[in-house]
């Protein structure tokens with residue numbers, strides 16, 4: 001009986017430790033995102049907030065450090081330069097979610113990210129050469145796809161997902177500038 005109680009107490013410590021670790025990781029992830037997303041909250045009054053392209057470069061640098069997939073980023077420094085911070089935040093979160101989906105679900109070896117201006121519109125495209133899936137045919141778990149769409153339409157833009165069950169997924173968002 002005493003042994004069991006000790007074991008349970010030990011288990012509880014392990015679980016508590018694990019929860020603390022997860023909570024720390026989450027805090028760090030949120031702080032990282034906030035660092036780039038809420039640019040004006042941490043940057044000194046005389047520093048310019050990072051442009052969208054600069055923030056994407058920083059995110060890509062981190063993804064490269066922590067994942068084995070190859071990342072290609074082509075970000076036009078002028079694209080979205082005049083956008084308000086909340087729009088920059090939404091676009092970064094779309095990029096973050098699309099890449100996170102590629103990393104978690106696709107087994108892709110290559111992930112490409114393009115940011116450019118096309119016909120006066122900001123276009124962000126994220127493509128992977130992974131396993132692909134059929135977006136329309138089944139109910140999907142999770143909120144990521146719906147959130148991306150909502151963010152893009154919230155900015156007056158469009159969101160498109162093109163995925164083949166045979167492989168490759170392309171996420172495309174466009175917003176008027």
Ligand SMILES: Nc1ncnc2c1ncn2[C@@H]1O[C@H](COP(=O)(O)OP(=O)(O)OP(=O)(O)O)[C@@H](O)[C@H]1O
Nearest residue numbers: 101102105106132133140141142143144145146169
């Ligand atoms: N790039 C991708 N390659 C392969 N499958 C994908 C890709 N993106 C999404 N999916 C599939 O679509 C599903 C729904 O994606 P969604 O982002 O909405 O949810 P999730 O990633 O499972 O969970 P959450 O985003 O809420 O953490 C995924 O579970 C996965 O099956």
Ligand SMILES: [Mg+2]
Nearest residue numbers: 101142144145
């Ligand atoms: Mg997701």
